[in-house]
Amino acid sequence: MALLKIQVLGSPILRQQTVPVETITDELRTLIDDMIETMYAARGIGLAAPQVGRSERVAVIDVEGDSPFAIINPQIVRNDSDLAKAEEGCLSIPDVYGDVARPEKVTVRAMDRDGREFELEAEGLLARCLQHEIDHLDGRLFIDYLSTLRRKAVMAKWATIKGKYPGYIRTLTAEEVAEHHHRDEEL
Ligand code: GNR
Numbered sequence: 001m002a003l004l005k006i007q008v009l010g011s012p013i014l015r016q017q018t019v020p021v022e023t024i025t026d027e028l029r030t031l032i033d034d035m036i037e038t039m040y041a042a043r044g045i046g047l048a049a050p051q052v053g054r055s056e057r058v059a060v061i062d063v064e065g066d067s068p069f070a071i072i073n074p075q076i077v078r079n080d081s082d083l084a085k086a087e088e089g090c091l092s093i094p095d096v097y098g099d100v101a102r103p104e105k106v107t108v109r110a111m112d113r114d115g116r117e118f119e120l121e122a123e124g125l126l127a128r129c130l131q132h133e134i135d136h137l138d139g140r141l142f143i144d145y146l147s148t149l150r151r152k153a154v155m156a157k158w159a160t161i162k163g164k165y166p167g168y169i170r171t172l173t174a175e176e177v178a179e180h181h182h183r184d185e186e187l
């Protein structure tokens with residue numbers, strides 16, 4: 001397995017549309033495994049392919065911390081008209097947070113890593129994470145939903161942070177990875 005580099009805000013691939021997966025190859029399964037490892041090392045609850053510089057329509061999610069799964073070619077087939085507002089962050093915009101209103105419940109149809117189609121009815125944080133990841137697959141980021149005022153504040157903050165990521169690349173530090181393994185041992 002391998003840790004992947006994370007693309008941060010400013011990297012063009014984060015704004016590109018992804019390409020649906022036609023066949024699930026061993027190479028794609030390796031990508032999925034590496035994305036799961038990277039998500040854990042970065043302490044995220046989800047990670048989408050464009051965040052690791054890839055354009056396949058695939059993301060991984062683990063909201064509970066013990067049950068990672070992949071969504072391949074996901075689509076939202078139903079969403080609740082009730083919106084819920086909660087704070088979001090993104091591994092591609094480190095140290096930036098903002099409130100986003102999204103449908104409280106969604107039904108997502110996708111393929112799993114074995115090519116089987118499944119439907120997932122979700123609410124709460126899982127529903128939010130699914131929508132956040134599917135947004136990534138369409139080139140959208142959570143900051144796109146902020147008010148003009150809040151977005152300006154967030155971009156001003158990002159201007160002070162982005163210098164830490166030359167070439168719009170975030171390489172997880174040994175400390176970040178060590179902290180992850182340490183947490184594993186405690187469980
Ligand atoms: O780790 C993450 N936390 C999170 C919190 C609220 C809503 C969405 C997310 S996803 C994010 C990881 C990430 O950037 N996935 O694309």
Ligand code: NI
Pocket residue numbers: 089090091092132136
């Ligand atoms: Ni994200």
